[in-house]
């Protein structure tokens with residue numbers, strides 16, 4: 270019997286109730302690692318960046334793999350729903366198509382049979398591919414702790430690279446998205462080193478919808494990853510776009526502003542300058558595609 | 567050993583009961599504990615696809631799973647596809663079109679394609695390329711693999 274050389278000893282446990290989780294977190298806090306698909310965690314453990322005394326599997330908790338949709342409230346997606354399940358679910362493809370688009374860009378198909386939405390968001394990677402769409406859809410996460418559930422807007426949830434607002438004894442149970450405004454169209458554009466299978470150098474999600482109240486007649490929301498400590502929206506750019514009748518020039522100007530806001534660091538994938546220019550290009554491309562789709566529909 | 571985890575798992579139709587160290591990767595469990603060395607181990611980071619097996623019918627990376635996680639589940643490895651005397655049409659097509667050179671990536675590609683072709687009996691070349699995009703092959707340049715998938719699709723769904 271061979272145990273992976275180099276991996277420190279750990280126990281594997283399946284949590285059967287939220288109380289199991291709170292109890293273990295309280296008793297053996299520092300040792301416990303919460304586990305979903307493990308596609309982030311295992312690689313970190315393998316490379317010696319993370320260690321665990323207990324791997325606590327949350328996937329089998331009641332409700333963690335459920336998806337429910339209502340016209341009034343929108344969609345609630347259990348944190349343990351895999352990216353392939355999410356991508357193919359009719360309520361997602363019908364009403365939250367940009368989530369499917371985003372899911373399909375993550376790693377590879379085999380990985381997406383394990384990788385979960387909750388894991389992607391809790392990992393708090395600046396390059397998480399589900400995050401830009403989740404932000405423009407104005408998602409909220411449900412967090413469960415010994416004192417009950419609380420709900421938090423996603424833009425409050427990430428506090429830095431790999432850091433979330435989760436408290437010591439808390440875990441994520443689900444992600445909720447309200448129905449997007451009527452007529453909304455969304456697009457997620459990801460640039461990786463290869464067409465498939467790599468992390469984003471830059472990813473941009475654009476959601477656009479008709480809004481007669483603003484001079485542009487259309488409102489946009491823009492979410493960007495990989496170019497700041499957390500995934501972010503660019504409200505000042507969104508405002509600029511709402512203020513004047515739309516034209517290619519305005520879209521270009523807005524994309525340039527997004528580029529100014531972006532704050533990438535040089536990494537193994539790309540230089541700062543390249544990442545900034547790609548924020549500019551992808552934002553323009555995303556805006557243009559969404560705009561064309563809106564005026565043609 | 568003190569810290570062990572008892573698992574029951576069905577692999578290629580055969581039920582197994584084993585006691586494993588929780589750190590045992592599924593890929594190592596299959597290769598070392600069960601002697602099923604058809605599942606290959608390449609990058610061990612979920613990138614290359616060589617270790618792909620079917621977990622309850624869906625392709626997954628066996629290097630990104632620990633053995634205790636498959637307790638109560640069903641696994642299919644490349645050994646479950648066909649035998650030397652009775653190759654699966656997919657394997658037959660790979661042989662026919664020379665879709666492998668060193669063969670290291672082949673088991674993972676076969677296990678990826680098996681459920682894919684069941685769900686997509688007539689894939690286009692573009693779709694085939696996407697279906698195998700999570701499997702790296704450093705010999706063939708993929709062209710013959712694509713030929714094999716086309717041939718397999720024809721033979722599996724005449």
Ligand SMILES: Cc1cc2nc3c(=O)[nH]c(=O)nc-3n(C[C@H](O)[C@H](O)[C@H](O)COP(=O)(O)OP(=O)(O)OC[C@H]3O[C@@H](n4cnc5c(N)ncnc54)[C@H](O)[C@@H]3O)c2cc1C
Nearest residue numbers: 305306307308309310376384385388389391397398441612
């Ligand atoms: C080869 C490869 C390619 C990849 N490509 C991409 C890519 O293109 N884009 C991308 O975005 N990601 C990519 N990833 C990263 C990863 O697969 C995804 O982020 C995935 O969605 C993580 O989900 P998981 O369920 O596997 O998370 P896990 O690894 O199980 O968990 C991730 C982290 O979140 C914590 N956590 C998990 N669930 C909860 C919970 N319910 N409550 C609190 N904390 C929790 C865990 O403790 C851990 O720290 C890739 C990974 C690999 C190995």
